[in-house]
Amino acid sequence: MFQTQQKLITNQYPAWKYLLLVVATVIGILYAMPNLFGDDPAVQISPVKSVVFNAETEKQVEQTLQKAQLDVKSSVFENGKFLIRFKNTEDQLKAKSLLKDELGRQAVVALNLAPATPAWLQALGAQPMYLGLDLRGGVHFLMDVDMEAAEKKAYERYIDEVKAALRDAKVRYLSVEVENGGLEAKFRDIETEKTGMQVLAGQYSDTFILSSVEDSAAPKVTMRLTDKTVAEIKKYALQQNITTLRNRINELGVAEPVIQQQGDRRIVVQLPGVQDTARAKEILGATATLEFRLVEEKGDPYQAEKTGYAPNGSLLYHFRNGTPILLQRRTIVSGENVVNAQSGIDPQQGSSMVSVTLDGAGGRKMLATTKQNVGNRMAVVYIENRVETIEENGQKVKKRFTTKDVINAAVIRGQFADRFQITGLDSPQEAQDLALLLRAGALAAPMEIVEERTVGPSLGQDNIDQGFMSVVVGFILVLILMGWRYKLFGMVANVALTLNLVIIVAILSMLQATLTLPGIAGIVLTVGMAVDANVLIFERIREELKNSSVQSAIYAGYEKAFVTIADANITTLLAAVVLFSFGTGPIKGFAITLSIGILTSMFTAILGTRAIINIMYGNKRVEKLSI
Amino acid sequence: MSNEVQTTNINFMGQRHLAMVLSIVLIIGSFVGLWLKGLNFGIDFTGGTLIEVSYPKAVELPSLRKHLTDAGFDEAVAQHFGSAEDVLIRIAPREGMNSAQLSNQVMDALKSSSGEDITLRRVEFVGPQVGDELTEDGALAVLYALFGILIYVALRFEWRFSVGSVTALVHDVIITVGVFAWTQMQFDLTVLAAILAVIGYSLNDTIVVFDRVRENFRTMRDGDPVHVTNVAVNQMLSRTIMTSLTTLIVLLALFFLGGEVIHGFAAALIVGIVVGTYSSTYVASAIAILLGVSKEDLMKAPKEERDTEAEEAELQRIFLEQEARREAREVESNKS
Numbered sequence: 001m002f003q004t005q006q007k008l009i010t011n012q013y014p015a016w017k018y019l020l021l022v023v024a025t026v027i028g029i030l031y032a033m034p035n036l037f038g039d040d041p042a043v044q045i046s047p048v049k050s051v052v053f054n055a056e057t058e059k060q061v062e063q064t065l066q067k068a069q070l071d072v073k074s075s076v077f078e079n080g081k082f083l084i085r086f087k088n089t090e091d092q093l094k095a096k097s098l099l100k101d102e103l104g105r106q107a108v109v110a111l112n113l114a115p116a117t118p119a120w121l122q123a124l125g126a127q128p129m130y131l132g133l134d135l136r137g138g139v140h141f142l143m144d145v146d147m148e149a150a151e152k153k154a155y156e157r158y159i160d161e162v163k164a165a166l167r168d169a170k171v172r173y174l175s176v177e178v179e180n181g182g183l184e185a186k187f188r189d190i191e192t193e194k195t196g197m198q199v200l201a202g203q204y205s206d207t208f209i210l211s212s213v214e215d216s217a218a219p220k221v222t223m224r225l226t227d228k229t230v231a232e233i234k235k236y237a238l239q240q241n242i243t244t245l246r247n248r249i250n251e252l253g254v255a256e257p258v259i260q261q262q263g264d265r266r267i268v269v270q271l272p273g274v275q276d277t278a279r280a281k282e283i284l285g286a287t288a289t290l291e292f293r294l295v296e297e298k299g300d301p302y303q304a305e306k307t308g309y310a311p312n313g314s315l316l317y318h319f320r321n322g323t324p325i326l327l328q329r330r331t332i333v334s335g336e337n338v339v340n341a342q343s344g345i346d347p348q349q350g351s352s353m354v355s356v357t358l359d360g361a362g363g364r365k366m367l368a369t370t371k372q373n374v375g376n377r378m379a380v381v382y383i384e385n386r387v388e389t390i391e392e393n394g395q396k397v398k399k400r401f402t403t404k405d406v407i408n409a410a411v412i413r414g415q416f417a418d419r420f421q422i423t424g425l426d427s428p429q430e431a432q433d434l435a436l437l438l439r440a441g442a443l444a445a446p447m448e449i450v451e452e453r454t455v456g457p458s459l460g461q462d463n464i465d466q467g468f469m470s471v472v473v474g475f476i477l478v479l480i481l482m483g484w485r486y487k488l489f490g491m492v493a494n495v496a497l498t499l500n501l502v503i504i505v506a507i508l509s510m511l512q513a514t515l516t517l518p519g520i521a522g523i524v525l526t527v528g529m530a531v532d533a534n535v536l537i538f539e540r541i542r543e544e545l546k547n548s549s550v551q552s553a554i555y556a557g558y559e560k561a562f563v564t565i566a567d568a569n570i571t572t573l574l575a576a577v578v579l580f581s582f583g584t585g586p587i588k589g590f591a592i593t594l595s596i597g598i599l600t601s602m603f604t605a606i607l608g609t610r611a612i613i614n615i616m617y618g619n620k621r622v623e624k625l626s627i
Numbered sequence: 628m629s630n631e632v633q634t635t636n637i638n639f640m641g642q643r644h645l646a647m648v649l650s651i652v653l654i655i656g657s658f659v660g661l662w663l664k665g666l667n668f669g670i671d672f673t674g675g676t677l678i679e680v681s682y683p684k685a686v687e688l689p690s691l692r693k694h695l696t697d698a699g700f701d702e703a704v705a706q707h708f709g710s711a712e713d714v715l716i717r718i719a720p721r722e723g724m725n726s727a728q729l730s731n732q733v734m735d736a737l738k739s740s741s742g743e744d745i746t747l748r749r750v751e752f753v754g755p756q757v758g759d760e761l762t763e764d765g766a767l768a769v770l771y772a773l774f775g776i777l778i779y780v781a782l783r784f785e786w787r788f789s790v791g792s793v794t795a796l797v798h799d800v801i802i803t804v805g806v807f808a809w810t811q812m813q814f815d816l817t818v819l820a821a822i823l824a825v826i827g828y829s830l831n832d833t834i835v836v837f838d839r840v841r842e843n844f845r846t847m848r849d850g851d852p853v854h855v856t857n858v859a860v861n862q863m864l865s866r867t868i869m870t871s872l873t874t875l876i877v878l879l880a881l882f883f884l885g886g887e888v889i890h891g892f893a894a895a896l897i898v899g900i901v902v903g904t905y906s907s908t909y910v911a912s913a914i915a916i917l918l919g920v921s922k923e924d925l926m927k928a929p930k931e932e933r934d935t936e937a938e939e940a941e942l943q944r945i946f947l948e949q950e951a952r953r954e955a956r957e958v959e960s961n962k963s
């Protein structure tokens with residue numbers, strides 16, 4: 001009769017489930033482990049754009065460190081960067097200033113904390129969790145790009161062009177001005193206005209929406225940028241600002257800066273480990289301009305650099321990589337004359353190029369200069385001005401700092417005015433960078449800090465200590481409570497809870513998600529709530545024990561509680577997802593740990609405890625459960 | 628404790644009208660608090676600058692305030708934060724002033740006036756515009772969460788349960804916010820996150836009870852909703868107490884050990900969990916009953932589900948018989 005042998009409830013798991021658990025445990029432990037080893041104080045040296053470190057740089061670094069007799073723990077050259085670890089922070093700070101002096105502006109020398117993960121763990125790709133700014137200390141800025149100003153500037157740039165177009169067509173206008181959030185060209189009478197409209201519509205219907213106001217008192221053509229053009233202008237404005245910020249932050253020497261777009265007009269800047277926020281703000285708040293100058297070909301720039309004296313009528317400048325160059329004192333045009341700069345491909349040579357457009361005044365000056373200087377070189381200088389507060393003889397003094405970099409020097413092939421190309425660039429990347437810099441120096445939209453969060457190093461450490469302490473205390477209390485209430489089953493749940501914690505840490509480490517203080521709060525809360533699944537199961541087993549045998553009570557307890565657990569957890573997960581999608585930085589951290597915690601707790605509390613209980617009681621005759 | 632478990636038999640639902648009155652009183656009280664005192668919004672929502680500084684030894688607030696006034700920050704609010712050495716300074720947003728530079732100026736003023744070695748612990752500056760956005764986003768987040776839950780519960784259970792659980796959640800949120808109004812604890816972004824977590828937790832509790840109510844409607848002969856709910860609440864009582872207890876324990880650890888920054892967060896969750904535990908019985912279930920949830924509404928269960936139940940019963944029967952036979956065999960073999 002009874003041929004359902006295999007269907008008998010014996011509470012045994014198939015081998016693969018045990019295997020799955022063992023694998024999860026091993027992986028969890030391995031990937032959670034890097035968090036135990038702490039950090040080494042380190043100095044990180046990375047090259048500034050277009051600079052590549054070579055054997056010589058390596059020698060330079062080595063010698064500098066040897067000369068100062070610093071206690072170097074290890075030094076690695078990887079991915080084009082140096083990472084030098086020290087035994088104490090004192091040596092680290094000393095090394096930083098020495099190396100900065102030695103390498104100058106070709107390199108970003110930054111303090112860093114390098115995880116002291118053993119090599120064999122690193123080989124597995126295991127890394128410690130990434131700590132948020134509230135735990136490691138640092139600055140978070142939210143910058144808002146003034147898009148209204150960017151749009152207004154764009155209109156202003158077209159004034160000259162529109163005037164020229166009307167002049168060329170011999171249409172007499174009264175004025176061309178930015179008014180009522182658009183461009184307005186005014187005319188004497190309706191007749192001229194009509195011809196003016198025709199001329200402008202012929203040239204600008206791509207970028208502008210034109211409308212003609214045929215009012216006999218004040219006939220005018222109004223021009224508004226199309227939505228597509230406005231969107232493009234905004235995108236450019238944001239990109240330029242991000243590029244300039246990136247360059248300036250290189251100046252600050254931050255090991256792992258984050259510069260990200262947020263929304264359509266904001267930029268997030270995170271500078272971990274930066275303490276001097278006043279200086280950071282000053283550097284970020286710098287303003288940039290451009291200058292076009294002729295290259296002085298007669299003098300020897302290397303000689304000038306050695307002696308410190310430039311020949312008459314010229315000035316000594318440097319390229320970004322430090323190569324000196326002599327430029328004439330007279331500026332041809334400056335950044336305010338630049339209307340646009342775009343990278344592209346030179347149709348004749350097929351190489352990368354940048355097309356530059358100047359305004360009317362700039363074009364005239366350029367024409368006058370290039371007429372006489374065909375065959376000579378013209379350089380573009382990128383200038384950054386900033387005000388820094390520094391201590392001098394115990395007094396705080398505001399000082400102006402200016403950095404001038406030559407970003408390009410090219411031969412003038414023929415005379416040109418307001419439109420010209422800089423060709424012969426090595427790569428599309430270089431062309432893009434140059435175009436971005438040209439625009440950044442000329443037409444960057446102003447930006448403003450709208451949010452700042454700075455956490456000092458002492459508070460960061462306090463946050464870590466307190467967060468860790470509350471996790472440990474909360475965890476131990478829960479362990480005690482579970483052991484007291486559910487005896488042996490409670491202990492099993494405690495094993496699962498521990499495993500849960502390990503897996504959460506492992507997943508956070510693997511994802512390299514940012515751990516923040518609210519994130520720790522999420523972990524604490526998960527510890528409290530994760531036992532819920534086990535509480536539900538154990539209470540159900542107790543209930544079932546009243547009217548069925550031990551084995552079937554265990555079976556039924558797990559089966560019946562499962563639906564409830566799933567329902568309850570999915571709804572909590574729902575709330576966590578909403579939190580994630582609406583929250584900003586710290587709130588997101590909380591949502592992430594909470595969601596991960598819910599998922600892992602389902603795994604450990606159901607599968608994990610069941611496996612242990614099956615091993616203990618499965619397929620055995622048991623009279624009574626310790627529950 | 629033995630395997631013998633006693634199921635309590637408290638008439639929870641009997642007091643549901645009384646509880647309804649209590650809830651209404653609490654909600655009205657919360658609104659009165661909001662109306663009279665309002666929420667003490669943190670700079671996350673109002674905008675402004677917050678500076679936390681640490682002195683090497685205990686610092687007198689009156690003299691510090693005087694220094695700030697002298698330096699031109701008359702509207703600055705200074706208070707101790709956690710200890711006598713730490714001071715928290717809040718400055719309201721100023722019209723036309725770039726507040727990003729404000730923290731530098733305050734630090735300079737404090738350093739030059741006291742001559743002590745002051746360390747900057749934390750600066751938070753939120754522009755008024757960002758503050759407005761956060762307020763809007765926060766309110767939206769709560770609304771979306773409630774809406775999503777309304778739909779999920781309606782799909783999984785029944786619309787009466789759905790209305791009951793969402794009413795309970797709104798109830799919990801209002802009372803938690805009310806407590807923040809009456810105590811004037813600071814309401815910042817982390818508190819908002821805590822309230823969303825409360826929604827998640829309280830719902831968790833409600834679902835567990837509902838789940839049992841549904842099961843009881845299917846298995847119990849007596850289909851009287853009040854009785855069925857009462858049994859479910861009693862069956863779930865020890866679980867409810869146990870889970871609330873473990874969660875409260877860790878939150879208390881967080882409240883006392885987690886540091887000042889996380890204080891408001893832990894406080895909101897503690898209040899929310901106490902209220903949430905109460906509301907899943909007295910608000911969620913009571914409203915489902917009030918709306919007339921009945922045995923018939925829940926008997927329309929999907930077909931497969933009943934099949935699995937039948938299968939399970941069959942499995943159980945087979946198992947019991949099997950086990951009885953084995954036991955009999957063993958008794959026999961023992962004899963021989």
